[in-house]
Amino acid sequence: MTWFTIIMIGIAAATLFALLFTTRYLFAGRTLRRVRIFMLLFDIFGMGWFIVRATLYHLISGPALVIETIIIGFMTQIICTAFVLLAIVLRFCWRRMMAVPVDESRRRLLVHASVYPAAALGLSLYGGLWERQAVVERDFTIPVKGLGAGDGYRLAQISDVHLGGFFSVAELDTLLSKVAAQRLDLLVVTGDLFDDVTQNEEAAKILEKYVDAFPDGIWFCFGNHEHFRGIRTIRQYLARTHVQVLVNENRQVPGKNLWLVGVDYPMDREHFALQRKAYMKEACEGLPEHVPTVLLGHHPECIDDGAEQGIALTLTGHTHGSQIGLFGKPLFPVFKYTRGMVKIGDSYGYVHSGNGSWFPFRLGCPPEIAYFTLKNA
Template sequence: RIAAQKPDMLTVTGDLFDDVTQNEEAARILDRYADAFPDGIWFAFGNHEHFRGIDTIRKYLAKTRINVLINESRKVPGKNLYMLGVDYPMDRPHFEAQRKNYMQQAIENLPENVPSILLAHHPECIDDGAAHSIALTLTGHTHGSQFGILGQPLFPVFKYTRGLVKLGDSYGYVHSGNGSWFPFRLGCPPEIAYFTLTNA
């Protein structure tokens, strides 16, 4: 369905792999669509990849053409565009420090003043993207709160829970996801988000 719309790139901001009995096949399925996206499929880990065996999932992805970003930046081949990705900070007592450390690693080799997109699972990484003048930060994790009314999250327990955020000249987006922690959504349908990028 997504490939049929012919976008240039597919980005996945984590929590794709959550069933140890299906994760290997899930990686293979994702790889089958690599040719459908001229600028590639780009992936950053979420907390559920860590819950379900991050080392094993990394091995599955290593056999694919998926561009996995772990606290690093890479240039999109043939484009004046850089992709960055940060891992999910699993050290809860030191979450903010670990998050910022991951961001510092990601920008270490990033040239100055280049168009760039940050992939991160936790929405607070939108702040990190804006602090480093990243044009667009794509996140998830919140499920959009899974419950909403009149298009607004009913339980906005996160700093950024759903949709578009603008901080200075930077944008962030919190994707509502396609699955659910509880098997029920109300006023918060699953989504596929499309972005059209233009030169400033």
């Protein structure tokens, strides 16, 4: 049994406790029993489906509306659980500090238990239907030694589009149109764009449509989902375009004092770090020393590799920023670098929050377009 499954079972148990706790104060008799049976079945189905989906997400799919409904219900339960457990803890601490005796007749917090599921449902609907599509734009200025680009060199990053039921080729077209309107020098895509075998070929054509909108083109590195969805076929689609695909190699931007390095995603989980290092070594072969360089790598730990090589800026994705945040910080920072800017010595790294996802929910972590202005240090 994996740690993921154990965590999910723990979440399911806590969720059921919260549901039993709140329904006790909202219903009675047969209605209470029926509601509890319904919620139990929903929890078993929803949690079971989510575990299977999360474990085999590269193999299975389903109707978008059905999945969105399950996710909203699932997140409603999770948020409700958090509210209930927090209220119980706060009330317990308050009674202890104030020496307030337990009084069953004055449990207003419990009598008004309907507040918890109502607030949880509201947040779930917001995260599932609104915020996950509310793209924000972020601007950063990065000092780069030896760049000599006058007023600066401007590029944009998108990442983790996850083409499929929750992100169509039409939406990709809209996203690229929005970026192109900024009249930038270059666009980079840091993996996990191609995630639907029925739409991947059309997506490559959409990328080709916008290549000329950026004077120095569109540059691409692969993520793990490109490997899941047939990397050879995707490479064939991209070979028909003018998109600059970097697979463990480096190239100079034509006519500019700027090099781009791109690494593939290591798919050997048991030897992930070793494979990542080997890819980085291969990618930097022939790269002139002390030249202005940007590294493209899907996994955020590529930021460490970029810093070791003295690369000015490393652009990554993969984490989706954890998709749930609080006060601008990821609520579940399960990666070494989960969201935003990282500075190591004179090197900068950025973890993109993603533009799509296979789990259609975001709360406190909207999709983004990141703009970088490289200026001579």
